Amino acid sequence: MSGIDKAAKAAHGRAWSFLIAGEERQFQGNAGYEDVVEESYSYDSTVGNYRRVAVGDLVVVRDSREALGVGYIETLDVVPHQQKLRSRCPKCGSTGFKERVTELPRYRCSPCGTTFDSPKVETILVTTYRAHYGRTWQPLEGCLNRTQLADLSLSRSDQQSIKALDREGTLHAVTDRGVRLPPQERASPAARRQLLDLPGGRRRTTAAARRGQDAFRRALVAQYGLICAVTGSAPAEVLEAAHLRPFATTERHRVEEGLLLRADVHRLFDSSLLTISPELVVRVAPTLLGYGTYSALDASPLCVPRDHALDLNVIKEHYAMTTATW
Incomplete structure (x- = not known):
């Protein structure tokens, strides 16, 4: 099991x-x-x-x-006896209506089709949860x-x-x-970590110096999950989108020419100190073999599924260019 x-x-x-x-x-x-x-x-x-x-x-x-x-x-925070305003369709009493952005009247009721500018408002008591x-x-x-x-x-x-x-x-x-x-x-x-002041909302952000880079990373995450192609599962915060061909040369983002890599591995990849062989095996430059963390990666299989989207011709090209400098 x-x-x-x-x-x-x-x-x-x-x-x-x-x-x-x-x-x-x-x-x-x-x-x-x-x-x-x-x-x-x-x-x-x-x-x-x-x-x-x-x-x-x-x-x-x-x-x-x-x-x-x-x-x-x-x-779970539970707070009973809270007042809540609820709006209803003035004709059928349904709450299933939506606000219209470009048309008037302002609202349209989905169940009965009635359009109106002002819903019927009522106050009800509810229990709230967080x-x-x-x-x-x-x-x-x-x-x-x-x-x-x-x-x-x-x-x-x-x-x-x-x-x-x-x-x-x-x-x-x-x-x-x-x-x-x-x-x-x-x-x-x-x-549980107590929050003294809850903000109204926040989100993680990713720095994207190149136009489309964020979309490129999202496409790779959708293709491979949150998995570094060299080291395996990794926190989302350290995963970056890597190009097999330099973006400065091609100026395009193709999933077939991309890998998700951990930030340190990405730096080595871009510095021609790490590459992928045509057999989809990781190869590390001889100058890194004194570092146990990275020498252990040498000869390990790439962490991608069998139905990967990689362009093998581009893999061969990157491997040849990189190993030629070793």
């Missing part, structure tokens, strides 16, 4: 996907929620599955296109897309903000894409 199988078998709890606030999340006539994507998720007792979410559950945070990150719920998962959060950066998440879902509904997932299948899926979650014990209430 593999490590992930043992972890899934031993773990208690369910798995969920949380749809973040924004244009994609249907507020059911309310004003929305404040989510700090990498730390916590807010919802209330009007949201489906709100009773079932619990400490220890696995959560994948998503938008309408892809998975953003994954973690274990460490604590699920915290920041200590075990791992960014996914789109290495699981909407279709892959749908395959893991236990619900066929596209309207739910909180959707049940196959827990074991989800753990397998993120592991196969190179993500390594810390031990679930890190999600215990005693270990």
